[in-house]
Every structure is written in structure tokens, then in C-alpha cells.
Amino acid sequence: MEALPKITFAPPKAAAERADSVHAVPRPAVRLAPVIPPAGRFADRIFKGLVLGCAASVFAIVVLIVIELVSQSRLSLRAFGLSFFVHSNWDPVSGDFGAFPFIYGTLVSSLLALIIAVPLAAGVALFTTEMCPRPLRSTLSFLVELLAAIPSVIYGLWGIFVLAPILRTYVEPWLAHNFGWTGLFEGAPYGLGMLAAGIILAIMIVPIIASITREVVTAVPRQQREAVLALGATRWETLRIGVLRNARTGIMGGIILGLGRALGETIAVTMVIGNSPQISKSLFAPGYTLASVIANEFTEATGNLYLSALMEIGLALFIITLIVNALAQLLVWSVTRGMPARAIG
Amino acid sequence: MDNDKHSGHETHAWKVSFGRRVANSAATIGMACAAVLVVTPLVVIFSYLVYRGIGALNWSFLTQIPKPVGEAGGGMANAIVGSALILLIASAIGIPLGIGSGVFLAEYGRNRYGDVVRFTADVLNGVPSIVIGSTVWGLLVVTQKHFSLFSGAVALGIMMVPTVTRSTEEILLMVPQSVREAAIGLGISQWRVTVSVVLRTATAGILTGIMLAFARVAGETAPLMFTAFGNQFWSVSPNQPASALPLQIFYYATSAFEELNRQAWAGALVLIVLIVGTIGIVRLVASRGLMKGAV
Secondary structure, eight states: OOOOOOOOOOOOOOHHHHHHHHHHSOOOSSOOOOSSOHHHHHHHHHHHHHHHHHHHHHHHHHHHHHHHHHHHTHHHHHHHGGGGGTOOOEETTTTEEOOHHHHHHHHHHHHHHHHHHHHHHHHHHHIIIIISOHHHHHHHHHHHHHHHHSOHHHHHHHIIIIIHHHIIIIIHHHHHHHHGGGSSSOSOOOSSSHHHHHHHHHHHHHHHHHHHHHHHHHHSOHHHHHHHHHTTOOHHHIIIIIIIHHHHHHHHHHHHHHHHHHHHOOHHHHHHSBOOOOOOSOTTSOBOOHHHHHHHHTTTOOSHHHHHHHHHHHHHHHHHHHHHHHHHHHHHHHHHTTSOOOOOO | OHHHHHHHHHHHHHSOOHHHHHHHHHHHHHHHHHHHHHHHHHHHHHHHHHHHHHHHOOHHHHHOOOOOTTSSOOOOHHHHHHHHHHHHHHHHHHHHHHHHHHHIIIIIOSSHHHHHHHHHHHHHHHSOHHHHHHHHIIIIIHHHTSOOHHHHHHHHHHHHHHHHHHHHHHHHHHSOHHHHHHHHHTTOOHHHIIIIIIHHHTHHHHHHHHHHHHHHHHTOOGGGTTTTBOOSSOOOOTTSOBOOHHHHHHHHHTSSOHHHHHHHHHHHHHHHHHHHHHHHHHHHHHTSSTTTTOO
16 A cells, blocks of 8 residues: 655744745755746835834834833932832922822722722623623623723813712711721712722723623633533533633633722823822822822823833832733733734723 | 452542532632623723713814813814824834834844843833823923824823734734745845735734724823823914824813813713724724734
8 A cells, every 4th residue: 555645734834934935945956936036026125124123113012111101300300219109298388298108099999990890890700691681791891892992081180070979978977977987988988989989990990800800701611611510510510610710810800900900090080089199098088099199180290200210100100010911911921822912901 | 359449449530529519610600700890991981981971062062173171162173183183193213113123023133132022112111101291292392392193192102002013923923934935936025025025915903903902092191191282273383282182182171160071071971982993994804804813
């Protein structure tokens, strides 16, 4: 029996490599017309250079951002050093700048947002992927996506004129009356303040966390669910044991991505947080965040040191969001690995 | 006896205990509640926007520039035109750069360089918009010594790049390898394969990515605050400070004058119609043709 010709399947390489390899194979005795005319090869090189240039510019933009932030904040870096981030006095008049109240405000408002948003986002994501009747599925996920499409200035507008009055007249007095003993809910109910910022941020990050959760939950193989179901588990047990246990790393990634968004959110927070550089245990009190102090004071900043201090806050914000987003990407990749690359945003 | 015990155990397994049933129902109800709670703000925000916006929206709002504070009337015509111009220039910057880098990532980027670009695009995507605004301020406004429409457009253009890049890459990777092979087999040069075959096939999907990036930056306020800055008068010059819809909404919403607050709602309605309209077109394009399910 004649041996079958051996067929090897080349792994899918970039088309460019394969086009080059055409020239690498030994020419057959009968000369064929050149596969690619020299002019085409020249154009190829130009085209590759062009798209490489575009890609390099993405890299250049990020490098430029870093250089600009560092060089603009040089004055402040030299004047205050690292104590800038633990010093809690922000006094433009006497030229004394410390960013701690803003770091505190950013962390508290973002954490508050996570506490509210995570159960809701996980709930709505699991409901759409696992529980919800099929016809309702795409409508529900469209509605959640639509939440992400609302510009932050409109969230802020709604926060000022609708959410804050509701908080002031109903929610905050109720919280103060029933949970005032915790110390988290005391003082005058302004409406605008840390609580309002946390709620607005929560609404804004729900779509991000929900869409990542949906993605990683869908990535869990069917067999996992079937196996648990076959053991007699209820629907919820199937979800908990068969799905969530496998998807938790990715969901964590989605949560951290939401955190990254909350940390950097500017306009909506600026409109509802009250903008006062103070550190207060009460969630009713006004606060200030890294992003909103830049938005509010940048155009009014008099003096180079003042501007430089604001730029250093921008640098800090950049570094924090960079770390948070990188961590999130890593976690999401570890679950959806092998699936096509997907832009997250 | 052993057998008996076994069968007893088996029948028991079929009966779901009360506790487990309660947990199951509680979880189901909890998830449904979460879904309702998430959709509620959406409905409330939209209905409020329409309710307050329709009341304040009229012809002069769309055709006039702002009146001096305290006078009734006036509109946001300059902000609407300003937004349109800023978005036009931003698209002219962001879209070619984004498509180019997307093509690089999909066709030449299955290597270390590609990974670097992919990572930086993701970093850029995560940079808070206010930081992009202050960087562009440092690069353009400081060197030009004045605020300008163009610098605002650059800031928004930069924000479009990562979204367009990653969506273009994703769509190009969905074009079957066999299509490329067939084209190469015909003796067409590499760049023609990419431009006339791969990009042609993926047009609808790339458009979808562009529209999503557009919708994302159309509502951005923070990057415009120190670049386009805002303007109470007519200005279509790229070299002058310009107003934009989100900026105007921001200033009017935080104003103490009720008339201006009212106009902020009208502006918000116009803005959301623009954005939801864009997304509606995206859904329409995405729901048919090759790129079905891409979004």
C-alpha cells in the first residue's frame, strides 16, 4: 500500500509571513510568473509602514501623556515630595498643597459605588444569561448597555435636580433616624454629598461590571452546568457551583474595571459631591475627588505651584487607574483566554 | 440490605429539601429584583429628560445663541454647531489612526510589538478623560497661549483611538483566513488584499466600532473644559475657543438661574437624542449582514 502523502497543517500565521514564505520555497523547474510584482512589494512595504506608524502613534500618545504629566508637575514634586499624598491641607492662598482629602474622597465614593453596584450588576448579568425568558434577554441587555451610553454630564444634571432632592427629603432623614448610631449618617442632610456621588457612580459602573460578568459567565463551558444539574442541583446551586465558581476571577476583573472607571469619573461626581476638601466620617458630608478638583480649580489656578499641584494630582490619577486597569485586564484574560480579543470600554 | 439502603438514598435525592427550594426561589427573586433596580434609573432618567427637555425645547433654542444672563430666551445654537465641528475634527484625527492601528494589530500584530500596542491601547482606554484634557492643555493650549476648538477636537480624537483600534482588530480577526488565502492565491499583493478584500468585507463592523467611539466621546465634558473652554458667541474658527453641548449643559446645570437650568435640560435632551440615535443606527447595521452579533 502506497503511503499517503503527509499533509501538515500550518498554524494560522499572519498573512504577511505566509506571503513572504512564497518566495522562500525552491523555485520549480518550470518558471512561473513572479507571484507579486516588484511594484506591489514596494507598495506592501509602504502600507506596512503606514499602519505601523498609526500603531506607533498610539504608543507615542501614551508616552507623551506621561512626559507631559511629569514635566508639568515637576514644581510640585520638588516642593512637596511624597508627603503631598498624606498631607491634608489644601490652601491655594498660602501655597500649601496636600492631596489627602481628594484621595480619601475618591476612595470612599468609589468604594461606596462598588458596594451598591456589585450585587446589582452581578444580579442583572446572571438574570440575563441564566434565568431570564429568552425573548426578554436581548432587550434587557440592550437596556443595560443604554445605561452606559448616557453621558456623565446628564447623570450629573439628573443628580442635582432629581436625586439630591429625593435624598434630602426622604432617604437621608430616614437613614439618620434608623442608622444614625453608626456615625456614617449624621449631620445636615444636604442631598449633595458623598452619598449622592456614590449612588450616581454606582449607576454609571453597573453596565461595565454587568457586561464583563455576562461575558465571563457565557465563557464557562456548558458541560459544567450540565454536570452539576445532573447531580440533582437546583438552578441556583447550578449557578453557584457550576458557573460562579469558574467565573469568579473574571467577575473580579469586571469589578476592578468598574472601580477604574469610578476612580476617574469627573463631571457627574463634580456636580453632586459638594466639592469641599474635608475628611468626614459621615456620608452626608460633602467631599472632593482627585478628578473633580482638577475639573473645578484648573482654569482658576493662579500661580505655577498651584497648577503644578493639580497636574501632580492628574499624574497620581493616571498611575492609579493604570494599575487598576492592568490588574482588571489580567483577571478577565485569565478567564476568557482563547476567545477573540474584545475591546472593553 | 446494602441494596435497600442504596435505593433509599436514591429516592431521597430526588426530593429537594425545603431549605434548598427556599434558597433557589430567594436567589431567583433577588436576581429579578436586581434587574428591575438596574433598569429603573434608566427609565426614570429618560422620562425625566423628555419631560423637562420637551418643555424647554423650542425653535429659538436650536437657532439662537445664549442671551446675557438674566434675559429670557436664547438658545444653544453655537454649542450645537461647536459640538458638530469638534466631533468632525476629532473623527478626522481619531478614526484613521484607530483603523490603521487596528489593521496593524490584526494583520501584522501577532507578535511582541502587537502586544505592546494592544497594551498601550488598553491603557489609553483607561486614562480618565480629565487627564487627557489636562495633557492636551499642556501640549496645545500652553504652546498656543489660548484655548481653541482644535485642541478640544484633539483631546476627543485621542479618546476615540483606542476604541476604534480594538474594535477594528476584533472585526478583522473575524474575517475568515480563507478569504485572505484566496486573494493571495490570485497573486494580489498583500496591501491590496488588506485594503480591497479584508477591509471591504469588514466595513459594516468597522463602522459599528466607529459609531460607538463617536457616541462615547460625543457626551464628554471633562476633556473640553481646558481645551475648547466654551464660548457664549458664534465661533466656527478652529483657532478660537468654542462651545460644545456637554460643556454648555454643565455650566447651565450648575448655574443659579432657573432659566439656564431649564435650558440645560433641553440641551441634555438634544444630546441624548444624538447619542441614542447613533447607537440605534449601530444596532440596525450590526443586526444584519456579516457582522451579526459583533456588538
